[in-house]
Amino acid sequence: MEKIASLLEGLEFGTVQITVHDSQITQIDRLEKHRLPLQNKAGVSANSNKTKSRPEK
Numbered sequence: 001m002e003k004i005a006s007l008l009e010g011l012e013f014g015t016v017q018i019t020v021h022d023s024q025i026t027q028i029d030r031l032e033k034h035r036l037p038l039q040n041k042a043g044v045s046a047n048s049n050k051t052k053s054r055p056e057k
Contacts, residue, residue: 003028 007016007030019027 004016004018007028011030011032013035014030014032017029018025
């Protein structure tokens with residue numbers, strides 16, 4: 001459980017996948033995604049006039 005908790009620390013976007021075989025945890029994978037702000041053709045951030053919120057996909 002400590003290992004899983006440590007993998008969740010600092011994870012803003014992503015997944016932690018736990019693989020179990022014969023009732024035992026055999027593997028833990030962490031996939032972290034880094035979201036970048038969208039920019040328009042002029043190079044200005046599309047979210048620059050919004051308050052801090054979840055980035056758009």
